[in-house]
Amino acid sequence: MPEVLVRPAQPSDDKRWKLVNGTMRRNGYARHALIETLHSVQGAFGYLDVPALRYVAASLDLPLSKVYGVATFYHLFMLEPKGRHACVVCTGTACYIKGASGLLDAVQRHCDVATGGTTEDGRLSLLTARCVGACGLAPAVVVDGNVLGKQTPASLLGKVGELP
Amino acid sequence: MNADDLAEMARHCRDEAATVPHEVRVCMAASCQSSGALPLKEALKEACAGGDRACAVKGVGCMGLCSAGPLVAVTQPGQQLTDAVLYRDVQPADAAEIAASIGSAPVERLRCPTGLPFFVRQQRIVLENSGVIDPESLREYVAADGYSALLKVLGEMSPGDVVQQITASGLRGRGGGGYPTGLKWSTVAKSQDTQKYVVCNADEGDPGAFMDRAVLESDPHRVLEGMAIAGYAVGANKGYIYVRAEYPLAVDRLESAIRQAKREGLLGARVAETTFAFDIEIRLGAGAFVCGEETALMASIEGGRGQPRPRPPYPAELGLWGHPTLINNVETFANVAPIIRKGSAWFAGIGTPRSKGTKVFALAGSIANTGLIEVPMGTTLRDIIETIGGGIPGGKAVKAVQTGGPSGGCVPAPHLDVPVDYDSLNSLGTIMGSGGMIVMDETSDMVDVARFFMEFCMTESCGKCVPCRAGTQQMHGLLDRIARGEGSGRDLALLEELCEVVQATSLCGLGQTAPNPVLSTLRFFRDEYERKLVGGR
Numbered sequence: 001m002p003e004v005l006v007r008p009a010q011p012s013d014d015k016r017w018k019l020v021n022g023t024m025r026r027n028g029y030a031r032h033a034l035i036e037t038l039h040s041v042q043g044a045f046g047y048l049d050v051p052a053l054r055y056v057a058a059s060l061d062l063p064l065s066k067v068y069g070v071a072t073f074y075h076l077f078m079l080e081p082k083g084r085h086a087c088v089v090c091t092g093t094a095c096y097i098k099g100a101s102g103l104l105d106a107v108q109r110h111c112d113v114a115t116g117g118t119t120e121d122g123r124l125s126l127l128t129a130r131c132v133g134a135c136g137l138a139p140a141v142v143v144d145g146n147v148l149g150k151q152t153p154a155s156l157l158g159k160v161g162e163l164p
Numbered sequence: 165m166n167a168d169d170l171a172e173m174a175r176h177c178r179d180e181a182a183t184v185p186h187e188v189r190v191c192m193a194a195s196c197q198s199s200g201a202l203p204l205k206e207a208l209k210e211a212c213a214g215g216d217r218a219c220a221v222k223g224v225g226c227m228g229l230c231s232a233g234p235l236v237a238v239t240q241p242g243q244q245l246t247d248a249v250l251y252r253d254v255q256p257a258d259a260a261e262i263a264a265s266i267g268s269a270p271v272e273r274l275r276c277p278t279g280l281p282f283f284v285r286q287q288r289i290v291l292e293n294s295g296v297i298d299p300e301s302l303r304e305y306v307a308a309d310g311y312s313a314l315l316k317v318l319g320e321m322s323p324g325d326v327v328q329q330i331t332a333s334g335l336r337g338r339g340g341g342g343y344p345t346g347l348k349w350s351t352v353a354k355s356q357d358t359q360k361y362v363v364c365n366a367d368e369g370d371p372g373a374f375m376d377r378a379v380l381e382s383d384p385h386r387v388l389e390g391m392a393i394a395g396y397a398v399g400a401n402k403g404y405i406y407v408r409a410e411y412p413l414a415v416d417r418l419e420s421a422i423r424q425a426k427r428e429g430l431l432g433a434r435v436a437e438t439t440f441a442f443d444i445e446i447r448l449g450a451g452a453f454v455c456g457e458e459t460a461l462m463a464s465i466e467g468g469r470g471q472p473r474p475r476p477p478y479p480a481e482l483g484l485w486g487h488p489t490l491i492n493n494v495e496t497f498a499n500v501a502p503i504i505r506k507g508s509a510w511f512a513g514i515g516t517p518r519s520k521g522t523k524v525f526a527l528a529g530s531i532a533n534t535g536l537i538e539v540p541m542g543t544t545l546r547d548i549i550e551t552i553g554g555g556i557p558g559g560k561a562v563k564a565v566q567t568g569g570p571s572g573g574c575v576p577a578p579h580l581d582v583p584v585d586y587d588s589l590n591s592l593g594t595i596m597g598s599g600g601m602i603v604m605d606e607t608s609d610m611v612d613v614a615r616f617f618m619e620f621c622m623t624e625s626c627g628k629c630v631p632c633r634a635g636t637q638q639m640h641g642l643l644d645r646i647a648r649g650e651g652s653g654r655d656l657a658l659l660e661e662l663c664e665v666v667q668a669t670s671l672c673g674l675g676q677t678a679p680n681p682v683l684s685t686l687r688f689f690r691d692e693y694e695r696k697l698v699g700g701r
Binding site: 030034035036038039066075076077091093094096098129134138147149 | 194197198199230233368370371372409410448449450452464468469471526528529534535566569602608616620626
């Protein structure tokens with residue numbers, strides 16, 4: 001008897017699940033497309049919550065433990081929602097030498113947020129990156145996807161202050 | 165597309181380019197884009213529009229001098245960067261002035277002299293098209309002899325011939341290890357398995373290294389061509405490029421390059437109308453440094469946690485999904501097409517007896533000309549830093565140059581005359597690595613540098629083997645104590661002992677090399693450690 005594949009129910013009828021389903025379909029629901037799928041979930045929803053992990057696990061026929069293991073192994077996957085804006089300070093060698101820690105300190109103190117955390121009003125997340133490859137522009141900060149080069153604490157706080 | 169079609173396309177494209185007397189090239193690599201190259205390109209397009217089509221504005225890849233971006237070069241078609249009029253720190257407001265100057269006197273206030281050693285001392289093989297062609301155009305790559313090596317291989321050479329050419333060229337892995345590429349290819353080629361894979365390692369995780377990113381952003385077809393040639397040589401029909409998710413622009417350009425190559429029949433079921441089939445798929449990393457290690461990388465491609473496994477068996481015998489897999493770095497693949505085109509003897513004539521060809525380096529830190537350079541192997545470090553790199557800004561003195569990232573070490577100022585090749589750097593206790601070079605001036609604190617790298621290894625340790633997981637934690641604790649001036653002589657002795665243990669007993673390269681920055685700074689800057697100990701030495 002041919003195996004009947006039953007696709008699990010989506011966690012919600014949010015339209016963004018279409019993007020995730022598309023990624024899985026393009027990869028033939030292959031188990032090895034797990035990381036691609038998680039990227040797609042995070043791209044659509046901003047982070048990975050437990051219902052999403054369960055849904056991906058069931059869709060790709062993988063144990064939840066494996067999906068959770070992968071989601072927590074890689075630095076880029078977030079299990080909690082980010083703030084409305086993200087300020088990513090590069091802490092690669094070149095940026096470190098040119099004062100990345102001063103930039104981090106400034107944002108931490110000025111916005112009262114810990115590295116890896118989000119401000120209480122959910123406005124800003126402060127994150128670090130290993131190296132964004134903009135070493136020629138050190139120290140570099142990525143604010144909402146835009147790379148800002150040659151930053152000083154003052155210029156960065158100015159940029160962060162301008163965010164809506 | 166067959167060989168005749170390719171030659172026809174190249175001719176057509178060159179003829180077409182020759183009808184436009186001037187070309188305005190705007191660097192569209194990530195670094196210049198962050199300095200505003202996109203609005204600049206639009207402004208230049210507008211300023212140069214109209215008239216009698218005397219100049220064409222196009223986006224190109226990295227021109228090298230990233231710290232002076234956005235860069236704009238005004239040239240004649242096909243001209244190299246050194247013959248161009250180069251402008252630095254160009255703003256959209258300067259567009260009209262540049263447009264008006266074309267064909268007459270250049271705008272001196274924006275000019276960046278291309279007679280500088282930074283430009284003329286380079287020898288570009290891997291970067292020959294970077295900053296010259298539009299990375300999003302397959303036609304421009306073809307006009308620059310692109311894909312001719314692949315068609316030559318398919319039409320005139322047996323797989324064995326190709327492996328032999330690569331072996332004879334003396335090419336060694338550019339990811340840092342320096343393993344002979346030909347030997348790796350022949351191991352995979354010899355296997356009888358019917359399913360084999362080619363993997364391009366584009367997980368450039370070393371902080372301070374951006375060579376591979378520049379190649380992918382500036383000339384993605386070159387990497388695809390190298391991989392397809394490798395596939396033919398070793399008998400693989402499927403390739404994966406494992407690229408960092410932190411490089412969105414590189415991913416975009418690769419995706420579009422793969423699409424174009426498939427459309428032209430240069431990848432797919434019948435490559436260039438032959439029976440050779442080769443497909444390439446992109447796999448995204450997710451921010452784990454350890455995935456640069458080949459067995460961890462394969463685990464990640466298979467969709468799992470990127471944890472390494474013991475070798476042997478090596479991937480060349482037992483790789484992806486249990487099949488023989490050839491893994492090479494971006495820069496290694498980028499060298500393949502030129503070797504086939506110009507012959508192994510030409511390549512073997514460049515560099516030193518044991519390190520052939522050129523190497524791309526990313527210069528960063530306390531140096532005047534931050535950016536990307538390509539020089540023959542064997543160029544001295546002093547030449548690279550003081551002449552090509554333009555020395556240290558602010559009249560400071562070089563203290564050390566860090567190579568090889570968290571797996572490497574520091575070359576102190578008195579040893580700057582070392583020729584840069586695999587073996588000479590090893591003898592100084594550091595490694596070639598993938599090509600990141602961080603220059604540190606006299607104000608740098610070497611204990612702090614060692615602590616920085618140890619913190620990196622500690623957070624990036626995958627946790628599979630105990631020596632690395634626990635060892636990096638302990639070493640970081642000791643370094644931190646010493647750096648804060650609270651360490652004792654016993655702490656320093658314990659640190660050295662731990663370095664040895666972790667180096668000898670870790671499972672993979674990450675742990676085995678994690679102590680290198682400490683050992684290297686201890687070797688050359690021991691007094692800095694001792695001065696920080698409680699009660700001096």
